[in-house]
Amino acid sequence: MSLFGSRPALRWLVPSAAAVVVIGGGAAAGTIVASADPSLPARSAAQLLVDVQNAHVDGLSGTIVQTADLGLPALPGLTAGNTDLAKMVTGNNSARVWYAGQDRMRVAAQSLLGETDVIRNGRDVWLWRSKDNTATHLTLPRDGQDKPKALPSGVPSTPQEAADAALAAIDPTTQVSTTGAAEVAGRDAYELVLAPRDTASLLGQVRLAIDAETHIPLRVDVYAKDATTPAVRVAFQQISFTTPDPQQFVFNPPAGAKVDTAKPHADADADHAKAPLGTKPPAAEVKGHEPTVVGKGWTSVVVAKLPDGWQKQAGEKQGGAAMVGAVLDSLPKVSGTWGSGRLLSSALFSALLTDDGRVLIGAVAPERLYQVAAG
Incomplete structure (x- = not known):
């Protein structure tokens, strides 16, 4: 190969x-x-x-x-x-x-x-x-x-x-x-x-x-x-x-298994193309939500915009949304000329979630994220 x-x-x-x-x-x-x-x-x-x-x-x-x-x-x-x-x-x-x-x-x-x-x-x-x-x-x-x-x-x-x-x-x-x-x-x-x-x-x-x-x-x-x-x-x-x-490489579903059939992406794309005019695409496809990269190499920072309604979802009391909300609440609050938000820092990377719905991640110190957020 x-x-x-x-x-x-x-x-x-x-x-x-x-x-x-x-x-x-x-x-x-x-x-x-x-x-x-x-x-x-x-x-x-x-x-x-x-x-x-x-x-x-x-x-x-x-x-x-x-x-x-x-x-x-x-x-x-x-x-x-x-x-x-x-x-x-x-x-x-x-x-x-x-x-x-x-x-x-x-x-x-x-x-x-x-x-x-x-x-x-x-x-x-x-x-x-x-x-x-x-x-x-x-x-x-x-x-x-x-x-x-x-x-x-x-x-x-x-x-x-x-x-x-x-x-x-x-x-x-x-x-x-x-x-x-x-x-x-x-x-x-x-x-x-x-x-x-x-x-x-x-x-x-x-x-x-x-x-x-x-x-x-x-x-x-x-x-x-x-x-x-x-x-x-x-x-x-x-x-x-x-x-x-x-x-x-031969798979036979075990007895009692629930089997679903998934559509290939090509069929899904065709279905999307046939959707009525004016139909709103999924949030991930909405222009402006695509991640961008600021800088080059090892100190580059990825910047993404969360979909509308993310704060409401994070406030849910059940399921994965509840876990996300608990994690966000436990992160320290930070603020600066760029605005305010929550910070996650580790030995390898830092991540900043701003209150206006931006996510910035990079293998850099938090100060670099604040600089990018301000820009």
Whole structure:
């Protein structure tokens, strides 16, 4: 599979937004040569980047473990308990993955509440949750362009996904070097290090362990500035490059399962096009709600506008809205020439929610968010 250049074959397995927000920035390939273990030939940072871009495997399977400690303050409903969201930001997640080509993939994510599986077998895509024994079936268009983009919250990112986010934009904002050899999941690997040149970033470095034989990223570590342990780690705990048995991608709903059939996006777009004139599109499609990016590289800030009525929804007393409202109420109030709002700060990023409905997020100190909000 071609992991870079087009799109990584494992990209559809996980949400990319989280990885992009946490990692951010781009990279400029340096010329520092890896002081590799004697069993591995020396490779420069630029050579390792080319290796990853040209990586190809016919199949693999393995166990991925994701750990996170973002240094968040205690927030009700967010960093406490056994919720999927809590595990994403302060705990551990694991998943089994199988890959046998662009049209045969599977991930099985484990949690205390059960298992969530996403399976693609040709044009058929299944999403199954053991907690409530429900299954959703989607038939992809024949052109194969409509691929699943994300799994439910709580599913860990793959090392490939995290590496892709880190290397998505190559520019001079990043210093690239190597630290030599490492061992991940029992395999020899080179380690590539990305670090921001701008000291204003809260991120210290991102380390990618690249398999010496296949050039597949086996582990990605994200460090806060001046930290000695990673705030986020996504790594293979076990991996095999043997093509999985075709039966791994065949899904038969269990007895008693509730099965829903989902429309492909192409059909949904056609339905939207047929809507009567004057019909208001969903809030996410309304012009002016699209996020914008201020600045470049590791110190860039994402600015978004919340949909109308968000404050009323956050005030609801039940369900997810109640949890969001509780989190917002627990955040400290801040104000300045830009207005007033609530601030969330951690070791890796800061987030500002203004009372007029703007959200600003970046791997920067709060003062940078205030500056952008004022502008």
